[in-house]
Amino acid sequence: MSEVVRLAIQKSGRLSEDSIRLIKECSIDFSSSGATLKSQAYNFPIEILYLRDDDIPGYVADGVADIGIIGENVAVEQRKNVDTVDRLGFSRCRLSIGIPKGLDYQGPQTLNGMKIATSYPNILSDFLFEHKIKAYIHEISGSVEIAPSIGLADAVCDIVSSGSTLISNGLKEADVVFRSEAIMIANPLLSEGKKKILDEMLFRIQSVKNAKNTKYILLNAPNESLEKITSLLPGVKSPTVMPLAEEGWSSLHSVVKEDQFWDVIGKLREAGAEGILVIPIEKIIR
Numbered sequence: 016m017s018e019v020v021r022l023a024i025q026k027s028g029r030l031s032e033d034s035i036r037l038i039k040e041c042s043i044d045f046s047s048s049g050a051t052l053k054s055q056a057y058n059f060p061i062e063i064l065y066l067r068d069d070d071i072p073g074y075v076a077d078g079v080a081d082i083g084i085i086g087e088n089v090a091v092e093q094r095k096n097v098d099t100v101d102r103l104g105f106s107r108c109r110l111s112i113g114i115p116k117g118l119d120y121q122g123p124q125t126l127n128g129m130k131i132a133t134s135y136p137n138i139l140s141d142f143l144f145e146h147k148i149k150a151y152i153h154e155i156s157g158s159v160e161i162a163p164s165i166g167l168a169d170a171v172c173d174i175v176s177s178g179s180t181l182i183s184n185g186l187k188e189a190d191v192v193f194r195s196e197a198i199m200i201a202n203p204l205l206s207e208g209k210k211k212i213l214d215e216m217l218f219r220i221q222s223v224k225n226a227k228n229t230k231y232i233l234l235n236a237p238n239e240s241l242e243k244i245t246s247l248l249p250g251v252k253s254p255t256v257m258p259l260a261e262e263g264w265s266s267l268h269s270v271v272k273e274d275q276f277w278d279v280i281g282k283l284r285e286a287g288a289e290g291i292l293v294i295p296i297e298k299i300i301r
């Protein structure tokens with residue numbers, strides 16, 4: 016492969032750390048020292064460009080970068096000609112309507128005639144159109160949540176994760192307009208060579224995603240309770256069972272979802288399971 020795919024990620028901000036972690040989890044090594052604007056991976060044909068997140072969809076659409084990692088909120092707002100090729104599951108947030116906390120919200124119609132401040136005029140106008148609401152959109156680029164208190168707007172439409180910024184500005188979250196997570200976008204006209212590199216990367220990302228929240232479990236159990244123990248473990252179809260040196264005992268190995276596993280741990284021990292080991296899994300290739 017002589018071609019190199021240029022991958023744009025956010026230089027510094029809420030997407031950066033998880034974007035870098037994802038690439039490294041794909042066993043792609045590169046130097047990620049803060050000062051550089053781009054770096055070439057040592058063991059995979061990609062070059063990483065560090066940019067402001069807002070610039071990424073435009074650069075990918077223009078072919079300056081081939082692919083990029085970006086918040087879906089920004090990609091959808093900008094309406095650039097890019098393909099969404101994967102959903103990455105991190106940097107989850109929502110774009111919500113915030114109204115003064117004393118105001119009664121009775122659905123989107125409450126917004127009729129209001130002036131709403133936002134940095135997301137396109138997504139907001141789709142929401143208003145869908146609910147047949149006539150409101151005025153006041154576009155501002157930052158500090159949206161202070162707009163009502165300084166008399167600039169009646170309501171806001173802004174990114175929320177915990178809601179604490181709204182509350183500290185005397186607002187409450189009234190409605191969710193859009194749910195976002197990080198996505199991988201690509202230029203729609205990649206060469207065959209670049210597509211192959213992208214496919215290899217998406218395959219690795221899938222293996223990493225498959226392994227998230229999944230653990231390898233090993234335990235020892237008396238032979239007579241193996242069936243019971245297998246039935247207690249969620250999602251386990253056919254565990255590996257190996258005899259222990261001690262007569263009448265076996266070791267059981269399997270793959271389980273960690274969050275489901277904790278519910279049954281007590282029952283497993285009641286059933287005679289001992290020496291339970293839970294080990295992280297790095298990748299699952301299906």
Ligand code: ATP
Binds near residue numbers: 028029067068174175
């Ligand atoms: P830049 O300097 O690159 O323009 P920014 O200030 O525009 O950065 P960030 O605040 O770093 O952007 O947010 C980047 C993206 O992270 C947002 O577009 C959104 O998709 C997501 N995001 C924003 N706020 C949160 C949050 N509170 N929790 C999780 N993800 C968030």
Ligand code: ZN
Binds near residue numbers: 067068
């Ligand atoms: Zn930005």
